[in-house]
Amino acid sequence: MAVEKIVSDDTKKNAIDLMVMMVVDEVAENIHMKPTELLPQFVASKTGKLLYDEQSKLWWSGPSDIAEMFMAEINRED
Secondary structure, three states: OHHHHHOOHHHHHHHHHHHHHHHHHHHHHHOOOOHHHHHHHHHHOHHHHHHHOHHHOHHHOOHHHHHHHHHHHHHHHO
16 A cells, blocks of 8 residues: 555554553543553553554554453453
8 A cells, every 4th residue: 555655664653552541541531440451451462562562563452442342352251
């Protein structure tokens, strides 16, 4: 995709980090947890690992979609 070629690696990494924080904030609010407590759990999750995998292009999705994906992962583990 043409857009992908003009986006620098640093820009991608910054976008992914921002997306992580948006997802963590949304999920933390929904499950009544502090974002700082949820962040390590998210980063270690399958969803978090997939988000940090730039080739997955998950970071192109919206934060609500990723939050739903993470919530589904959490619910499967229960």
